[in-house]
Amino acid sequence: MSDIITAILLGIVEGITEFLPVSSTGHLILATELLGFRAEDWAVFNIAIQPGAILAIVVLYWRTFIAVLTGLLKGEKNSIAFVRNLLIAFIPAVALGLIFADQIDALLENAVVVAWSLIIGGVAILIIERLAKTHEVGGISAVTAGQSIKIGLVQCIAMIPGVSRSGATIMGAMAFGIDRRTAAEFSFFLALPTLTGATALQLFKHRDAVTSDMMGLIGIGFVVSFIVAVVVVKAFMAVVTRYGFAPFAWYRIIAGTAALIWLLAK
Structure with missing residues (x-):
């Protein structure tokens, strides 16, 4: 299989899974294993194409971005609270990401960890869906600073x-x-600073491995992930509104179990 086809396939996987509660990084790692490539050879690529999916949020929610920017210029409380909440939630990821960068890189090569995480995460979603007592809060700007830092953690x-x-x-x-x-x-918008920061850090750390050929493949993956993510985010909100998150939980459990059996049988 050519590198271009692989880049397209991984771009599709990224676009489908980035904003679903199923783990895009985990699926990219498993997809790389399934395609028979060394995970470490595509680790930087998998991180670098994430901004394609991020751009999908910018395009789909452009009115929100304009409204927030306009509100900030006018000093409106809702816009200030919107940005404050996202920045507060972003800080823990920056701190821990810098402290445990090497350990995180090592885990990116472990497909067995991914399989177990999918299963455990699926069970956790089912439990939270059943037990969580939620109420309409009125949007991201109405989330409290305390809730924001907890989400960030x-x-x-x-x-x-x-x-x-x-x-x-x-x-x-x-x-x-x-x-x-x-x-x-909240998760969609928090992805912008989080994934942009993670991508910039990875590209800087592995800048010697990013050749002109790799940049071309990253460009392909970026475009593909953007197009797919636009479609998926729209469908995701419709599914969640009607069915909740249980379908994704069961998918995680089934996919994680199948991956674990496959990996242990290799």
């Missing part, structure tokens, strides 16, 4: 591949009483 669990950044933030928000829609949108 929970997000850090997703540094373990297979946990899912979106899953951790959404379930964490719901556990703290925030309604499904606000929890999902």
